[in-house]
Amino acid sequence: MSEPSSPDQPPGSLAGGTTPAFSTRDPNTAAFWDERFRQGFTPWDQAGVPAAFAAFASRTAPRPVLIPGCGSAHEALWLAQAGWTVRAIDFSADAVAAARARLGPQAALVEQADFFAYRPPFVPGWIYERAFFCALPPARRTDYAARMAQLLEPGGLLAGLFFFDDAPKGPPFGIVRAELHAILDGSFELVEDEPVTDSIPVFAGKERWMTWRRR
Numbered sequence: 736m737s738e739p740s741s742p743d744q745p746p747g748s749l750a751g752g753t754t755p756a757f758s759t760r761d762p763n764t765a766a767f768w769d770e771r772f773r774q775g776f777t778p779w780d781q782a783g784v785p786a787a788f789a790a791f792a793s794r795t796a797p798r799p800v801l802i803p804g805c806g807s808a809h810e811a812l813w814l815a816q817a818g819w820t821v822r823a824i825d826f827s828a829d830a831v832a833a834a835r836a837r838l839g840p841q842a843a844l845v846e847q848a849d850f851f852a853y854r855p856p857f858v859p860g861w862i863y864e865r866a867f868f869c870a871l872p873p874a875r876r877t878d879y880a881a882r883m884a885q886l887l888e889p890g891g892l893l894a895g896l897f898f899f900d901d902a903p904k905g906p907p908f909g910i911v912r913a914e915l916h917a918i919l920d921g922s923f924e925l926v927e928d929e930p931v932t933d934s935i936p937v938f939a940g941k942e943r944w945m946t947w948r949r950r
């Protein structure tokens with residue numbers, strides 16, 4: 736994501752970085768993400784867990800967690816080591832390979848699957864969001880909301896980091912607050928909305944921790 740001067744990327748968000756030449760242009764396909772993982776181009780990767788994630792997990796009673804679009808799956812490892820039940824999925828084989836290498840003995844927690852078809856082995860109490868929603872083309876946003884609503888029972892939490900921006904190009908595809916509410920309010924109530932202090936450059940100043948509770 737964030738490839739200045741390519742037609743599907745916003746300029747500037749990786750200013751100063753070197754962008755490999757890519758042959759794939761559709762972030763709705765696993766091939767797009769495979770190519771970027773293979774080339775080691777993962778500017779969204781925080782190389783650790785966000786502080787807001789750790790804070791939320793620390794103040795929340797353990798419950799089964801689903802992490803869709805997990806990428807390198809730092810958070811899955813953190814939760815597993817803390818004793819939580821967790822499944823992390825990604826439809827990119829190369830992302831899954833990177834995550835499994837990172838998880839070592841916990842590699843089985845990561846599955847290759849498309850979020851929109853995946854059936855988790857438990858009812859998630861928390862679905863964690865980071866850089867997955869903004870990786871999807873905007874045309875898939877209502878599908879995202881519908882699938883989240885299907886997967887969570889009333890009281891279940893969709894909680895994580897949401898990227899706000901009004902630039903039309905991506906990924907990352909930012910969203911404006913009114914549109915996010917229009918997409919989620921029907922099935923979810925916003926119960927936490929906090930600034931984030933440790934964003935990496937791609938998201939700096941434009942992401943917030945949000946907890947949406949399934950109605």
Ligand SMILES: C[S@@+](CC[C@H](N)C(=O)[O-])C[C@H]1O[C@@H](n2cnc3c(N)ncnc32)[C@H](O)[C@@H]1O
Nearest residue numbers: 768804805806825826827830849850865866870
């Ligand atoms: C920008 S990366 C973010 C990875 C990770 N969440 C992180 O914060 O580092 C987006 C990820 O979502 C995955 N992805 C996109 N669409 C998906 C889908 N329909 N099902 C599962 N994974 C998907 C991509 O393969 C990619 O690894």
